[in-house]
Structure formats: structure tokens, C-alpha cells
Amino acid sequence: GESVGLHLPTLSVQEGDNSIINCAYSNSASDYFIWYKQESGKGPQFIIDIRSNMDKRQGQRVTVLLNKTVKHLSLQIAATQPGDSAVYFCAETTGGGSNYKLTFGKGTLLTVNP
Amino acid sequence: DTAVSQTPKYLVTQMGNDKSIKCEQNLGHDTMYWYKQDSKKFLKIMFSYNNKELIINETVPNRFSPKSPDKAHLNLHINSLELGDSAVYFCASSQVAGATIYFGEGSWLTVV
Numbered sequence: 263g264e265s266v267g268l269h270l271p272t273l274s275v276q277e278g279d280n281s282i283i284n285c286a287y288s289n290s291a292s293d294y295f296i297w298y299k300q301e302s303g304k305g306p307q308f309i310i311d312i313r314s315n316m317d318k319r320q321g322q323r324v325t326v327l328l329n330k331t332v333k334h335l336s337l338q339i340a341a342t343q344p345g346d347s348a349v350y351f352c353a354e355t356t357g358g359g360s361n362y363k364l365t366f367g368k369g370t371l372l373t374v375n376p
Numbered sequence: 377d378t379a380v381s382q383t384p385k386y387l388v389t390q391m392g393n394d395k396s397i398k399c400e401q402n403l404g405h406d407t408m409y410w411y412k413q414d415s416k417k418f419l420k421i422m423f424s425y426n427n428k429e430l431i432i433n434e435t436v437p438n439r440f441s442p443k444s445p446d447k448a449h450l451n452l453h454i455n456s457l458e459l460g461d462s463a464v465y466f467c468a469s470s471q472v473a474g475a476t477i478y479f480g481e482g483s484w485l486t487v488v
Binding site: 270294296298300303304305306307308311349351353355357359360361362363364365366368369 | 380407409416417418419420421424426431432466468473474476477478479480481482
């Protein structure tokens with residue numbers, strides 16, 4: 263399934279299914295993108311990153327896809343597990359030099375049902 | 377070993393008070409940040425410091441004053457606390473500006 267919603271988008275999947283979390287970014291000049299996972303009561307944790315000269319990058323059970331034409335980023339989680347339940351954020355770098363900063367998207371709440 | 381550690385984790389205080397949140401990173405990073413997360417989970421940068429020097433100040437009220445005694449520490453002092461300051465404050469660091477940012481566990485501030 264895909265994430266939908268107006269405020270904090272939510273995605274509910276069954277354990278073992280694949281999850282796709284989507285993100286639209288705003289700055290066509292952004293050259294570095296990161297996905298973070300935030301579990302309840304904790305800080306955001308780095309999952310995977312991708313540079314703008316790539317369109318796909320794979321990690322362990324996760325894949326990030328980048329479509330620069332439409333400024334779209336997605337995170338695919340294979341064989342989703344209950345421990346994957348969290349809020350997922352995409353982030354893009356904006357600015358330049360020492361003014362580089364990460365600008366975060368709205369976040370998507372992923373709930374994995376056993 | 378906690379890479380980015382911040383204290384206190386929870387803070388409940390009255391309007392008008394002054395409070396501080398401390399942050400330390402043991403990663404040897406040059407750049408440190410403060411982010412604010414509101415009740416809708418929106419994460420927004422407040423400040424960034426590079427090697428003790430203020431680089432980014434995202435139009436944060438003057439009541440918020442970061443201080444970096446050395447590049448491993450970035451503390452946040454807040455004067456005259458207001459109800460709207462209630463949020464989770466995250467300290468973070470990166471090797472250099474633009475590199476992957478690593479976050480602390482957050483400080484939950486509640487102003488009553």
C-alpha cells in the first residue's frame with residue numbers, strides 16, 4: 263500500500279507485507295536525501311540515504327528510490343515486521359557550504375499489524 | 377556509549393521560568409544542531425553550530441540562546457518560557473554541515 267493523508271499520513275500493513283512510504287520534496291537543487299525512522303519516545307534514527315546522482319539505493323530490507331523529475335522519494339521496506347512500526351521522515355539537504363541543513367518532510371506513521 | 381546525549385529528558389516548568397537543556401556528542405563531529413518537534417511531529421531546525429560558531433538561526437525568538445563552549449557541546453537556554461514552547465527538543469550532530477545528522481533522544485519540555 264501507499265501512504266495517504268492530509269496531516270500526518272498513516273500507513274497500516276500486515277506483518278510480512280511490503281511497505282512503501284512516499285515523500286515529495288520541494289527543492290530541485292537538493293543533492294542529498296535521507297530517510298529517518300522515529301520510534302515512540304526516541305530520536306530520529308538514520309535508515310538510508312541517497313545522493314542526487316543515483317535513482318536507487320538498497321540496504322538491508324530497505325530500498326530508497328529517487329525520481330528527480332517529479333521530486334519524489336520513496337522508501338520501500340520488504341517483509342515488514344512489528345519492529346518497523348514508527349514514524350518515517352524523509353529529509354533533503356538545502357543551502358550550501360556551512361549553511362547546509364536538513365529540511366524534514368511531514369512524516370508518515372507506519373503501523374504493522376501482527 | 378550514547379553518541380549524542382541530552383539532559384534532561386523530561387522537563388515540566390511554569391510559564392515565565394528560565395530553563396536549560398544540555399547536549400554533548402562524543403562522535404568528534406564539527407557541526408551540532410537543535411531541532412524542535414511539535415505536537416504534529418513536525419521537525420524544524422532551530423540552530424546549527426560549526427566548530428562553536430553559530431551558522432544557522434532559523435528566526436527563533438531571542439528568548440532562545442544556544443551556547444557552544446566547545447565543539448562537543450551545544451546547550452540551549454530558554455528565557456521567559458511560554459506555553460507555545462512546549463515541544464520535544466532534539467540535539468543532533470554531523471561530521472560536517474550537509475553530512476548525515478545523528479540525533480539525541482530528545483528533551484520533552486512542558487510549560488504549564
